[in-house]
Amino acid sequence: MRKQLMAAVLIPLGLGLAGVSQAQSSTPAFQNNSSEAQRKAGNSQATAELFYMIQQLQSEIRDLRGKVEEQEHQISRLQKQGRDRYVDLDQRILELAKAVESGARGGSQAAESQAGSSSPAATPARNYRSPAPEEQQAYSEIIDLIRNKKDYDAAITRLYEFVDKYPEGDLTVNAYYWLGEVYLVKPQLEQARQAFTIVTTRYADHRKAADAAFKLGLTYDRLGKKDEAARRMQAVIRDYPGSGAADLARKHLEASNG
Secondary structure, eight states, X not given: OHHHHHHHHHHHHHHHHHHHHHHHHHHHHHHHHHHHHHHHHHXXXXXXXXXXXXXXXXXXXXXXXXXXHHHHHHHHHHHHHHHHHHHHHHHHHHHHHHHHHHHHHHHHHHHHHTTTSOOOOOOOOXXXXXXXXXXXXXXXXXXXXXXXXXXXXXXXXXXXHHHHHSTTBHHHHHHHHHHHHHHHHTTOHHHHHHHHHHHHHHTTTSTTHHHHHHHHHHHHHHTTOHHHHHHHHHHHHHHSTTSHHHHHHHHHHHHHXX
16 A cells, blocks of 8 residues: 555656756757757748849949940040041141142242342231130140150140130240140151141241251251251251351351261
8 A cells, every 4th residue: 555655656757857958958959959940941042132232333333334335435436536537637738738838938039039229118017816824824834744744745746726716826926836845856857847847837937936047957857868957957046146046056067067
């Protein structure tokens, strides 16, 4: 009887402890599964956000590429327009130089036919148009390109634009002179000759004419036309006797003859 009573007490107690033990062992497994699910959900969200960011970056890169291609197209178009205008102005200056040279030859023949007769009335000095502030600013920028930045190609383009926009002014003659100087430096000697010819014949009374006449002789010398160069230097000495250009012409002739 006593054994039966102890069995009756111990069996339910054992079953209860077993239940508690089983419950305790199952709780961590549930918690681990929940944490793993949360971790996977977090990773999935991070992956989605990263994928969205990549898509945004790719879209921005496509937009930037499109803008770059559009700008390259515009730059190419502007460069072509600049080259076309450059060629057009260069051709116009070539034609002007030829016309000026023809006029100079005709004037020389007329002067020779009048030799021995009474001297004609002196031609009054030309009054050159004074530059406006905008014109002066444009000219100063060109001189900066030449003297300081040494950007001769840009200077040539700007000089052509200048003589086209501001014709027959005081600084226009300077622009033709500097066009010759830049071409002489490059060197593009035929273009330099054309520019200096315009100054010496069309604007012979301008303050830059003496310097242009000397540089024209120097250009002929570099072209290998020594006799023509010497003749031009002698003309500088004769026509502008008190100028610095005349002194340079004398030195050049002395060096050539020495």
